[in-house]
Amino acid sequence: MTKKEFKKLFHNKLIILDGGMGTLLQKLGLPSGVCPEEWAIQNTELLIKTQSQYREAGSHILYTFTFGANPIKLKEYGLSDQTFEINRLLALAARKAAGDDVWVAGDISSCGSLLWPFGEIEFEEAVESFKTQVKGLLAGGVDLFVIETMLDIQEARAALLAVKELCDLPVMVTMTYEGERTLMGSDPVSALVTLQSLGADAVGCNCSSGPAEMVSLIAQMKPYARVPLIAKPNAGKPRLEKGKTLFDMDAETFASYTTALVEAGVNGLGGCCGTTPAYIEKVAAVARDLKPVKVERKPYSLACSNRQTAAIHPSLPFTIIGERLNPTGKKALKEALLKGDMETVAELAREQVEAGAVLLDINAGVPGINEKETLVAMVNAVCNAVPAPILLDSSNAEALEAALRIYPGRAVINSISGETEKLEKLLPLAQKYGAMFVLLPVDDHGVPETAEERIAIIKKVYDRAKKLGFNKEDILVDGVVMTVASNAHGAKEALKVVAWCSGKFRANTTLGLSNVSFGLPGREAVNSAFVAMAMAKGLSTAILNPNNEQMVQTVRASDALMARDLNAVNYTSLYAGQKSGSAQPQKEKAVSKTLYEAILSGSRESAGELARLGLLSGRTAKELIDQELIPAIQKVGDFYEKKQYFLPQLIRGAEAMEKAMEVLTPELVRDSGDQPHQGTVAIATVKGDVHDIGKNIVAMLLKNYGFKVIDLGKDVDADSIIHAAKTNNADIIALSALMTTTMSQMPLVMDRMREAGLDIPMMVGGAVLDKKYAESFGAHFSNDAYGAVKLAKSLMNSK
């Protein structure tokens, strides 16, 4: 079967696939604990008879019974060396069952072990393993391939590459989703984009869930699908009862979801675990009267990682490409790369994504470095650190291929120019791995001065790419920014290219923005002005420093002005508290009107500022504390007790109080000579216990409710606690323990206190404690942090 025939098969018609085989054969005698494929070969007649039932039920495509017939999985049964023959024989069996009018798909599934980085199997080992299986299936005469029940997109890629590198037959790939993601974290759109770009001829989902759940998965993929979508659900969600897995959905109900799946955009339908030929017959009967729906495909450029897709288009919010993973001119990164320090790379990735970068540009170009190894290591580090997709910024074909091969998503090559060597080497790479690319309008004669000359190169490169199957959504055209300090028209020419691309040519664009301001003072202002001008011409993306707040705010403002951020919703949410005239956005919004409100809303910045203003207005520190802070913090506690606030709000109130007290305490000390407090508490987490966040929260609240706190830390022995309490004249000892194994330290401390003649109350808390236990050795118990404050107050009052 050719890819063209496959495409034609799905034209204006719903294709019926087969149903469950494993669960069906188990009912027919396949025992547990044996190799299912070996058993099937020993029972070929039964296998063929069962598969034939699917043909009779209306299946257009039968899957070979080779789900687990890869060498890694067959190794469990000592059959690894028979991989080729097992696959060949089972393909021949399916051929017999299929007859002349039904196609046979060679079935490949997970090797059962996880691929790196999740597990121990190297990517190339998986590719080679799948190739052995593909060869057997080809020898058995399959018409096409199906890769199914994949939990990890990287393993699906390995199998897809194995098929692609051995033949030109069509390949369908279906992933298995737990809810809205695969087990290893891929969402349906990222999986679709990755697989269809890499050359899958149909993409979809199978197993794990029933047809109802798959409606949503198909609907999510449809607007981005260039290929037919297929669904093979289970007969409902499996349920474990008395040690047995049950599938509850009957054939009638199963088939009743066919219309919904078709309306969501499915083109091929079948069944997985728990389904039988009766289910497929019912589905085929419903599908006979239906046609696949045509959904207008979104005209976006799509790059993705294994966990996230970035959609790029001038109508969408501007796409920031983080530039900070390029060592050019960055000494610290250069040194980190030379040392192989990938934690620095991961940290830079995290910082940029947190600041708003949607894609990250990755460059390993350091003189004397092994670019191939470094680029691959950087890709792995970034993939593990953040979900943002990447641009591979290199012209080294070997390094690019190594990175593209292991990247578990759809990367963007930055860049491919009109230079003969680059066209010949890099364009086929982009094609093989389904990468997008930045089209750089430069040729063998260098960078053209004028926009017109650049446009001619863009057309030439695109024509070449089009012949390899690329379309305009697969490219980002670089306008090429020259520095205006040496070329007065450099910015204008780049803007003309951007305008032509987003207008007449209808392709997405990018700019390496900071080039424009080299050699000029106030570069941020120049860059910001330029990005706003380029966005007005339709610029889709730019490579810039997302941690530059002025630049990012200009981008967000331009989004709002160009209706790319409708009603400025995003802009408002980001900059709501910014005062007019302020050059920098404020991270925390000083919007509270009174000190009382600032504490209540947990606004740290406002609290400090309003305390200062309170003093300036002539009020004393004591007045501010008595009239505003104390009533406010008590109200916060009251809200927490009534569950109107949750723990972070309680703590934020205390943090705001702390900020105000930082301002007021020096005044208070000046007025009264000392800082008054409600009592002294020596607090510690007991010996052996390393969990201290609960103790730290209590310590902080006690401080802000007016106690002097001696914090002894965690894993503190009894003698140190008693010594500190005595030395500081503590009124109370407060202890925390999180585990049953450490709470037994508390009575020991009490014993030592008695031995040492220290007659002060002990209060205790921690996840496993209760009042009864505390009272058993004479301690007082509180079950949460605010309760501890109230308990401390009551202990002081009863002194």
Next chain:
Amino acid sequence: MTPVQVMRGLKPQYNKRLIYTRLGYDRERTSLSPELEQEVERLLTLTENTLNITAAYRMVEIKRIDSPAIVLEDDTVLSGVRLAELLDGCDQALLMLAAGGSRIMDLIHRLQEENRMSEAVVVDAAASEITDSALDIVMAHVTTLLRSRGRALTSMRFSPGYGDFEITQQRDFYRLLNGEAFGITLNEACLLIPEKSVFAIAGIGKQ
């Protein structure tokens, strides 16, 4: 028993509501400003990106169950009435480990040192929940492996420290899953360091 299998760099799906619940959020009564909600979301993303979750598992034969004692193939005895109920009818146990790594603890400590306790408490709760959710990945992966062999996994799992399944039994998990190989230490009180590490057990039986 099967060799210890390792899964690295896991990015589990998790239930945000459970994190809010850990922090005392009450759906009916607690009211959050949009800014605070956004801040919590930011901290959840930060936690996701800072965690470096490794999981490990191995399957062990169950010799016999004599509630509350569960005797494993190497004569390790686990004890718990509800655990014995969970494993009733199972001939194998799945022992699991998930560890969030040291970087997340560094972040939690740093936030506390910088007096950003309200942020620390959210990251701490999120890290616990997300790390625990990595065990869902282990269980789903093992379920897939077992399905083709006609075997199944219990849908529930237990961790030492819950009910009468004593925390001291972490010692057996630590030994059987070779916790040291994952950079985890077990202190005298049977606490795991780094803190965001968790052991669990589920049962395996016929489908």
